[in-house]
Every structure is written in C-alpha cells, then in structure tokens.
Amino acid sequence: MRLLLVEDEIDIQRFLRTSLEESGYEVEAAPDGKTAERLVGEGPFDILIVDLGLPDQDGISLILKLRQLGVRAPVLILSARRSVDDRVRGLEQGGDDYLTKPFALAELLARLRNLLKRNSPALNEATRLRVLDLELDLLRREASRGGELLQLTQQEFVLLEYLCRNAGRVVTRSMILDKVWGMRIQPDTNVVDVHIYRLRGKVDGNRQQPLIRTLRGVGYVLKDR
Amino acid sequence: MSLKTAKPIMHSAAWRISLWPTLAFAIGTMLVFVFLHRFVASDIQRRSDAWLSGEVQVLADVAERTPKDALYDRVVGEVAELAGKEVPNKDLSEGTSNDSVFFLQAGDNGSLKLWVGAGTGEPNLRAIQTRRIVPDHPTDLQVKGFGVPFRVASTRINDGSYIYLGLSERDELRVLRSLRLRFVLLWLLLVLLGFGIVFFTTRRMLSHVRRITEAASTIGHSDLGARVPTTEQNDEVGHLALTLNRMLDRIENSIHQLHTITDSLAHDLRSPLTAIRGKLEMSLSASTQGEQAEPIVSAIEELDRLTDFLNKSLDVAEAKADALRLTRSEIDLGELLRVMTDLYEPSMVEKGLQIKLHSIASVKIEADAALIHRMIANLFDNELNHLPTACTVIVRLKTEDEVTEIIFEDDGPGFSAEVIDHLFERRVKGMESNGHGLGLAFIDAVARAHGGKVIATNRESGGARIAVTLPLAGKEPTRPPIAANHRAN
DSSP states (O other): EEEEEEEEOHHHHHHHHHHHHTTTTTEESSSSSSHHHHHHHSSOHHHHHHEBBSSSHHHHHHHHHHHHHHHOOOEEEEEEESOOOOHHHHHHHHHHHHHHHHOHHHHHHHHHHHOOOSOOOOOOOSEEEEEEEEEEETTEEEETTTEEEEOOOHHHHHHHHHHHHHHTTTEOOHHHHHSSSOOOOOOOOOHHHHHHHHHHHHHHHTTTSSOOOETTTTEEEOOOO | OOOSSTGGGGGGGHHHHHHEEEEEEEHHHHHHHHHHHHHHHHHHHHHHHHHHHHHHHHHHHHHSOOOOOSTTHHHHHHHHHHTTTTTTOOOOOOOOOOOOOOEEEEEESSOOOEEEEESSSSHHHHHHHHOOOTTSOOOOEETOSSOOOOEEEEOOOOTTOOOEEEEEEEEEEEEHHHHHHHHHHHHHHHHHHHHHHHHHHHHHHHHHHHHHHHHHHHHHTTTTTOOOOOOOSSSHHHHHHHHHHHHHHHHOOOOHHHHHHHHHHHHHHHHHHHHHHHHHHHHHHOOOOTTHHHHHHHHHHHHHHHHHHHHHHHHHHHHTTTTOOOOOOOEEEEHHHHHEEEEEEEEHHHTTEEEEEOOOOEEEEEEEEHHHHHHHHHHHHHHHEEETTEEEEEEEEOOSSSEEEEEEEEOOOOOOOOTTTGGGGGTTOOOOOOSSSSSHEEEEEHHHHHEEEEEEEOOSSEEEEEEEEEEETTTTOOOOOOOOOOOOO
16 A cells, blocks of 8 residues: 655654654655655555645645645545635545644544545445444344343444444544444543443453453454464 | 714704704894894884874873864864874874874763764773873873774873873884794804704714714624725814724734734744645655554544644634634524534434434525534534433524524533633633543624623523524624735735
8 A cells, every 4th residue: 555645744754754754654655745746656645644734835735736636535635724714624525534733643544544435435334333242233223142042222233233344453533433323522531431331341351351441541342373 | 884874864963963062153143133032022112102102291281272162173183183193103004094003081070071983982091091090101002892902191281181092003013024034033043054054064074974984884794904085174173084094004013013913924934834744644654553653643634633623723813813814704603503404413322411402404605615504513512522321412593683693502411600701711611521622712703703792601401502693694783803805914
C-alpha cells in the first residue's frame, strides 16, 4: 500500500511515518503542497493523508488540485482547526474522511483501513461473523460463544459487532462512541469503559480464554488468536 | 423577513406621527371657519336690518301722508306688498309666495288696524305685544304658528299708531345653513388631504428606516458580511444607515479578530499536542503493557483532558462574545436523549444512581450537532460526577409553542449556596468537583449560541434542576448570536 503523507510539522511527520510503516504502509512524505504534487506525478498512491494547514497552500485546495490531476485515491484529512469546514464536509460526503488533531494512532489506522475498504469493490456482506469461538448472527442479531447463546442487549450486540469487525485491531473510546453511538464527543467520565466492562462480563465471564482486552491509554482489542 | 407589514396600519409610527399635526390643523381650520361664519352671519343680519329700518321708515311716511279714507288701507297695503318683493337674500325660485314678510299697523290701544301678510295677523300682534318692541331697533320675534322667527322693525307715526315690518329669517338661515354645509365639507376635505399628505410622506420616510431594521435583523443570523441598504439622500435616515454599516464593520472586524486568535491558538497548541501524543503512543506500544506503561498511560489521559479543556475554553470564550460558529442541521432531541441515556445508564448504575427518561417524544431542532452532543454529554457527566450514591436523575423534554426544554432533575444535595449565583462562570466548581470547572459554562455557551438559555436551580424538595431551553426548528429568534456563515479561518 503506497501512502502519501502531506504534513509540514516534522515531529508529526516523523512519528506518523514510523507507525504507518510499522502497520505495513509504504510511506512517502511531503512537507508542502508543491512536493506533494511532484510526488503524485511520479507514481500512483493508494491513499493520501493531507494536513489542512500547509505552509504554501490550503490543504483543501491541494486536494481539489490533485483530484483534477486525476488522483482517485481516498484522502484522510488532518485538521488542527476547531470546527469542521463546510468544504471538508463536502469532501467527506465525496468519500473522504477527516480526523481532528490530536488523534489516537489507532483511530488514524482504523480510518485509513475504512477508506481503503470503502474504495475497494464491495465484498458480499457476510451475515455471520466469527472470531475464534465467538459467533455473531447478524440477521437474527444473536451472539454465541462456544455454542452457548449470550444474553446481550441491542446496544451490547452492536458494540460486540463493532469489536468483531475490528478483531485483532485496537479501537479507541472515541471510535466506539462515533461508530456505535454515532457521536463525536469526549466525555470526561468513563462511560465507554463501563459498557465494555459489562460486555466483557457476558462474553468472557469466567471462561478460560478472555477475548476482550484493555490497552490502557489506547483502547480495546478483541483478540483473534 | 418582514417585521412590520403584518402590523395594522394604526400601530405604525407614521400613523402616530401624522395624527397630532392633523389634529392641530383640524382645530386651526375649524376656528378659522367658525370666525368666518360669524362674520358672514352678522353681515347678513346687518343687511336685513338696514333694509327693515329703511322700509319701515318708508311705510311710516306713506302711512302718515296717505289720507285716512277708504283708500288708505289699499294704498298702504300695496306699498307694503311691493316692499315685500324686494326682500334681501330671497330665494328666487320661491317667487310669488310672499309669506316671508308681514306689515302690521297697530293702534294706540293695541288693536289691529291694518294687516298685510299671510294669515290673520292676530298671532303676530299678540307676539309683538308680549315682546315690547323698541322703535328703530330691529328685534327677533317668535310667532306662534311659524317655525322660523321674524326680524321685526317698528316705528311710531304721528297718529299714535305703530307700524311693524317683519321679515322672516327663513332665507337668512337657509343661506347660513348652506354656507355651513360647504364649510364643513371643505374642512373635512382639507383635513383628510392634510392627513394623507403627512401620513404618506412620513410613511415613505419611515419605510427607509423599516428596510434598515429588516436588513439589520437578518445580519448576524446568516452572515456578518451583509450591510443595511443605504439611500443616496444625505438626510438623517441616510446617516443612520451609514452609521449602522460602520458599526457592523467594526463588529465584523472584532469577531474576525477573535476567530483568528482562537483558531490560531487552537492550531498552535494542537500541533505540539498531536506530536506529543503520537510519541507517547509509540513509546507505549514499544514497551510492553507492564509497570512502566502506567506513567505513559496517565500522560496520554492528561493530554486528552487538556485537549478537551482547550476546546471547551475556546468555545466558551467565543460564545461569551456571541461569536460561536454554528453549522446547523436538523437534530431529533428526543432520539438524542434516548441514545445518550443508553450510553450513560450503565455508568450511572455502576455508581449506584438511577436514571429515568420521561415520556420523550420526537422534538426537532435546527442546531450544531457536534455542540449539542457535547452539551448533553456534559449534562450527563455533570450528574455522574456530582451525585452521591443512591440518587435518582430524571431527564425530561418539555415542549411549548416555540421552545423545548431539556430538564435534568436529581434528588442529590443540590448546588451549594456559594456557587449557585456563579454557576455559569468559567472555573466555578463545587469543592468536591474534580472537573475543570467549565462544564456548566460550556452548557450555557452552547445554549446561548443557539438562541436559548440555561436555568439552574435547587428544587424545593431538594436536589438540583438544570433546564436548557432551545428554540424549535424554524422558530429561531430574530436576535441570534452573531455567527459567520462559513467556518474557515
């Protein structure tokens, strides 16, 4: 996966490059719009990360310019602004995504994956999800572990489904709030933790192998091996 | 948007402004007409009196000189009748009928000696006798059987008898009546015309003011860049428009300045925060989730809190200046509260609190979704952070004609006396609170930015009550907080 990272802050560029490369991306970095345009001309990219505040031009203008140059790859917009620009919303509706700074790495990676998936040919939507001995029937909205039916509420099922779809990867609290409850908020209480705690009680109980793992300071992982 | 066209015309300022001059004008012209009427009336009377005095003298002469024989009555009668044909103010169309004049000669003893006129003359004589008419001074005389009084002149002739000449005031009154009618019509016409002219000029002038008001009321609602219409005239209204526009320039500048400052502050702080957070996360994944992970984890958490504080601080600062930028979309508050309650219930239960959501219907508002979500999360966080175990929180949504109220009530200790008056100020928090003291200030800021308000009180039965009022979709007030139409910086 070739990724173009357009970010002028050297510190941010450096740690992003490292962690993106760790996740298997082949990263080219550009500190400004001009370099980005040149790099795009040299070879195709699968995905782009563009910061809005570039030294030589506005990130949005750059994206629009690249689109005109024939770049089809999805873009993840990074913004240090407080509010979401109408033009960013426009791009979001056009299939791109945005993330406000500061962000959790896990969330950045998840959004990149989503963008790539969204832009690849649609797979047949599965009606069953299986992670180790955990099985979710999406049609009947039932979950079972080791053949034993789990008594989940509607909300818990949606949460578990989200964890299963991201099995093996870290999901953060704000990702859970965004995807399960549909809001980008930052509660100063541990609301998400309590939901996970309850779900874990039902899914793991006192079974031998716990599935839901907490990564403190980062988020949660549903183990897939 | 029209503010005044719906108002009845009688409530307009133009109406009130034109009413007083019109009243003064009406009274003035009325006085002039009354004076004119009196002048004309007395002139008519003087003319008829002169005629009467002259004729009565002529008749007295004739009566004196005519020998008292059989022909006397006839001669004097003829002369009297002739005189009656030259009556002043007489309506020509009435022609021959001559009941408007009478001639009467009365003897010394009060007997009727000669009568020329309509009827027998008896009532006239009786009226004359009761009235006691002084010679040479024409007097009004009411005679039984006649609707209108007579003007009577008299003189005494040598043989001791009296001669009376009476002229009905009918013609005189008719002339005056028609004069009055014309005066009143003319007066009405003048007053209406005057009122019309004043009213329409005032209204035209005020319509400029109204257009300015209408334009000004929409500015700030949609965008601060718009200006009120200016006229080319260099008058007071033109000055008003120019002054308003200059004021708007200054406000727009200040707001723009504020946005620039808050945005660059946010940007300048967020970039290093991003870098720090990234590095912390990298070192966290490098080291295992062991003991040395603990300080890194808490540093990340502190960093997130700092970010949240930064966001809220800037939002509150902008909202205090009525400059919070909104991206409105339709939100179903009822649905939102249900989802939020689902989200917060486990945490509440965990803390030994009970939460009840009361009869929530679908209520639509036009608002900034991100801000409203954060505001409601804050309301829940507030309860979660401050209530002791075993309390109950009741969440309700009350909708009246144009507003909806999000009400949070609990049976906890309520607000303490020292903070209740300063709840919405920044950095005010209870002694045992561990928040950053921005929660309620933020709630207030969001409500204000949407044209609503927050009221926090202690319930009579104990416990706190926070009510957030927001206007319903399509019912936003005309005085909205200033909001730029685009959110770019």
